[in-house]
Amino acid sequence: MKKILIVFSLCAVFFNVLHAQNLLSKVPVNATMVIKYGNDNFAKSVPVKKLDSYKFIKENLFNMLGVDTLTSIQNIGINLEDDSYQYVSAEDSSLSFVTLMHVKNATQFAQFIKDSYGTKNKTEDKNGYQFLNISNNTYIGWNQTVATIVNTTYKNKESYYEYKNRTDTVVVATVATTEAISDSAVSEAAKAAADAAAKTAKTKVYKDGYKAPKKLDKGKKKPAAKKTTSKKVTPKKKTTPKKKVYDEGAVVVEASPYVETYEDSIENRKRDLWEQQQEMIANKIQQTNANKIIANVFTESQNTIGNSIGYKKVIEPEAHVSVWLNTDYLISQYQRYFTRDVYSMIKYAEPSLKKDTTDGFKTGLNIYFEKDKIRMQQKSFSENAAMENLGKQIMQSKQNLSLTNVVNPDNIGYFSMSINTEAMLNYYYTAIKKYMNSMSYMSEYSDAINVYIDLLQIMIDEKGIAELMPGNYMFVLHNMKTKMIDYIDYTYDSEYKSTEVKKSKKELSPNFTFVMDTRRVDFMEKLAKLPLKYAEKQHYNYKDKDGYYELAFDSTKYPVSSLYFIVKDGKALVTTSKEVVTNTITNKGFIIDEETKTSILNNNYSMKIDSKKLFEILESEASTTANKKSAAYMKNNMGNIQTESAFKDGMIQGTTTIKTNGTHANSLEFIFNTIETLNKIKDDEQIEESKKVD
Amino acid sequence: MKTTTYFSLLFFLISFTGCFEIIEQATIKADGSGNFQLVLNCSKSKTKLNSIIKMKTINGHDVPTQNEIKSKLIDIEKTIAKTPGISNVKSSIDFDNYIATISCNFAKPTQLNSIVKNITEKEKTKYNEKSFDYNATTNTFWRLNKLSVKKDYDKMSNADKEIFATANFTAVYKFENTVTSVSNKNAKIAPSNKAVMLQANVLDIITEKKLIENKITLTK
Numbered sequence: 001m002k003k004i005l006i007v008f009s010l011c012a013v014f015f016n017v018l019h020a021q022n023l024l025s026k027v028p029v030n031a032t033m034v035i036k037y038g039n040d041n042f043a044k045s046v047p048v049k050k051l052d053s054y055k056f057i058k059e060n061l062f063n064m065l066g067v068d069t070l071t072s073i074q075n076i077g078i079n080l081e082d083d084s085y086q087y088v089s090a091e092d093s094s095l096s097f098v099t100l101m102h103v104k105n106a107t108q109f110a111q112f113i114k115d116s117y118g119t120k121n122k123t124e125d126k127n128g129y130q131f132l133n134i135s136n137n138t139y140i141g142w143n144q145t146v147a148t149i150v151n152t153t154y155k156n157k158e159s160y161y162e163y164k165n166r167t168d169t170v171v172v173a174t175v176a177t178t179e180a181i182s183d184s185a186v187s188e189a190a191k192a193a194a195d196a197a198a199k200t201a202k203t204k205v206y207k208d209g210y211k212a213p214k215k216l217d218k219g220k221k222k223p224a225a226k227k228t229t230s231k232k233v234t235p236k237k238k239t240t241p242k243k244k245v246y247d248e249g250a251v252v253v254e255a256s257p258y259v260e261t262y263e264d265s266i267e268n269r270k271r272d273l274w275e276q277q278q279e280m281i282a283n284k285i286q287q288t289n290a291n292k293i294i295a296n297v298f299t300e301s302q303n304t305i306g307n308s309i310g311y312k313k314v315i316e317p318e319a320h321v322s323v324w325l326n327t328d329y330l331i332s333q334y335q336r337y338f339t340r341d342v343y344s345m346i347k348y349a350e351p352s353l354k355k356d357t358t359d360g361f362k363t364g365l366n367i368y369f370e371k372d373k374i375r376m377q378q379k380s381f382s383e384n385a386a387m388e389n390l391g392k393q394i395m396q397s398k399q400n401l402s403l404t405n406v407v408n409p410d411n412i413g414y415f416s417m418s419i420n421t422e423a424m425l426n427y428y429y430t431a432i433k434k435y436m437n438s439m440s441y442m443s444e445y446s447d448a449i450n451v452y453i454d455l456l457q458i459m460i461d462e463k464g465i466a467e468l469m470p471g472n473y474m475f476v477l478h479n480m481k482t483k484m485i486d487y488i489d490y491t492y493d494s495e496y497k498s499t500e501v502k503k504s505k506k507e508l509s510p511n512f513t514f515v516m517d518t519r520r521v522d523f524m525e526k527l528a529k530l531p532l533k534y535a536e537k538q539h540y541n542y543k544d545k546d547g548y549y550e551l552a553f554d555s556t557k558y559p560v561s562s563l564y565f566i567v568k569d570g571k572a573l574v575t576t577s578k579e580v581v582t583n584t585i586t587n588k589g590f591i592i593d594e595e596t597k598t599s600i601l602n603n604n605y606s607m608k609i610d611s612k613k614l615f616e617i618l619e620s621e622a623s624t625t626a627n628k629k630s631a632a633y634m635k636n637n638m639g640n641i642q643t644e645s646a647f648k649d650g651m652i653q654g655t656t657t658i659k660t661n662g663t664h665a666n667s668l669e670f671i672f673n674t675i676e677t678l679n680k681i682k683d684d685e686q687i688e689e690s691k692k693v694d
Numbered sequence: 695m696k697t698t699t700y701f702s703l704l705f706f707l708i709s710f711t712g713c714f715e716i717i718e719q720a721t722i723k724a725d726g727s728g729n730f731q732l733v734l735n736c737s738k739s740k741t742k743l744n745s746i747i748k749m750k751t752i753n754g755h756d757v758p759t760q761n762e763i764k765s766k767l768i769d770i771e772k773t774i775a776k777t778p779g780i781s782n783v784k785s786s787i788d789f790d791n792y793i794a795t796i797s798c799n800f801a802k803p804t805q806l807n808s809i810v811k812n813i814t815e816k817e818k819t820k821y822n823e824k825s826f827d828y829n830a831t832t833n834t835f836w837r838l839n840k841l842s843v844k845k846d847y848d849k850m851s852n853a854d855k856e857i858f859a860t861a862n863f864t865a866v867y868k869f870e871n872t873v874t875s876v877s878n879k880n881a882k883i884a885p886s887n888k889a890v891m892l893q894a895n896v897l898d899i900i901t902e903k904k905l906i907e908n909k910i911t912l913t914k
Binding site: 489490495496507559624 | 715717719733735737738740741742744745790791793859860864866868884885886888889890891
């Protein structure tokens, strides 16, 4: 959380006014995420001088940027009152995070860069701009008006284990070269790096015939391989373990000494060399990529994302901060992250998806920092009429009034969802087809995939599923009570002999209800009754309580004592609340306030969290003093969180508000004050801890 | 089972508990032989574990079943039993309170290093460091800790880091001979001078604020 807040604050430092050159024209059309730090409202909310006064900006942010704490952010040469952008681009198997800012004073900026990052790497004069390599993956380019920072990471690295599994024939340089060359867009850079790596490998030859890796340049990041020395390796003579006879007569063998074996040594060197070559290739590709991105900013007129309808439709120019996402692309990237591994995230990159600017959903999040609340407007839109219609159909649903009966007035939070299940299922078929066809190794078989998915659609009865679960759901967290739980601990006497003792502690017990509507009461009743038959055999306590079912738990083992299941009047409920059970059986319900009722019934999604109650609970449960203080601060300064979402103006639109309390000038200042305070609480705790140690 | 299974087990037993204690107890006779016991007490988090064990996965990690945990423990017990110089290996796990115990007798304290070596070799993990040493000539016992997990810890998410904030480590070493000195300033010597105790927060050990390394010198 802290990291997110720091990154946010890093971004928030760079804000804008409207009169300046529009840096949006420098954001390419194939960006997958764009963040804009918008207009002078931002500067009005938290003036630059105020920003300069925050300790965390000086210590955390400046430290992250490599800037000394004496520097004022007013004197770094960046025009902090002009708009700035950040975007993510995925090209040539590299993921790049690019920052675009206005320069106020190029000399001051150059000096700031020099002071912060030293003079080791020489600034290069390029075609109309200066270029500086800060590290292997960070590059800066600037001229008199614009500065750009590119942080790029080559993602097509192969892991050593993957490589080892593939082949035991170690011709490292050859393999590395082949791998790199297969990446077409960067083949030249990769080839050069691989050649260099191969050359390096020839520089030192040991008596055992093994070629040692050349040491990396100072400042270069060392590969995460096991350390080895460059000393001559003498194969160790293998000795037979000595056998000894101990008092009890048992024959034992001495433990083997912890000495690196000859085979280990060779293996480690192979791995070192392989890792270094991979790193050299990656660095070269990263540099080529950063060069290309920076050159485009200064020398080419880009096909900008600002001209696309998908951007203009969902981004509100007056927002203080706006975030634009190519949702489909990000979803597929997210799926790939979990289904493969992090390095393969964009391995089978998606030339098809990243260049796709018309299909699929584009999402815009427009953030406003108002006096007493943060307001976030979310919009999802597709230029494709069919997709837009699918979105509309999914949201063509209205919450069932009877589900609001379970929302108690003093709840901690609730979440209401009302969607058209049948339309949602139909959307899945389209989404799966799009996703499958976007995979480079699948696109060749797209016709066959489409036929299979059509067949799946024929076999699945969407109407039947929609009968069972029409799409209205409600979750309510009624309250959180504490209960006593026993546990085992150990105590020690003066001679440190341990004794097992039973202790008890308070633990939170959530009291919640989940309810959904159904038109297949007969099926849901069968489902609720089913466990009765197997309860005894499976050793669980499930009983028919005449109108509802109870699954009882051992209260010393579980946070909840019972779960109740009821199917009645077209509703299926699971709850821990006996009150809800009684209400449902007697056809009663909680009386809900009009505002909440309207929010639930007029929106497809409605959510509310009572922050004060939630933080009160967290405060009581916090294990450390610092966490207790943090929870107490949040309880007093953060207000309720509320979300509403519906289909409006041809788009899925939602609003989330986070209210703020306390003495903050506005909600943006609330964020900065909160980071500052939470950091201070943590720092104070560390100081206290170090005093104890001393 | 593969390393991932070990990781899943460890992750399950430690990462989701939020509060756990590791207790290391060793009794060392004058000839260097003795008994070793390792206890992982997750009893304070048993309600969470009772809920988690009913899931198949959590946060992308597989949750092992009770049978898988039992089977893994037996597997570890067998590996330990095969270690030369190690005898009387016993293991137990109490799923009511989530307390796992493993104990064994050893002929020399250094044979405990072989246990770690055998397990790590079998599972092909990288951690294979010397933890115990004993010099019969000088009557000196060493608890070592060359394993540095600070970097691994730094890579963890804040939520995962929080788990270690309330976790504790207790080490108790008992001797037939009298203890004359301990090198670790946080270690306490029993009034009889026959036992040494060291307690520390796991987070402090990980972040290297507190050391568990200790050189215990005994009378000859």
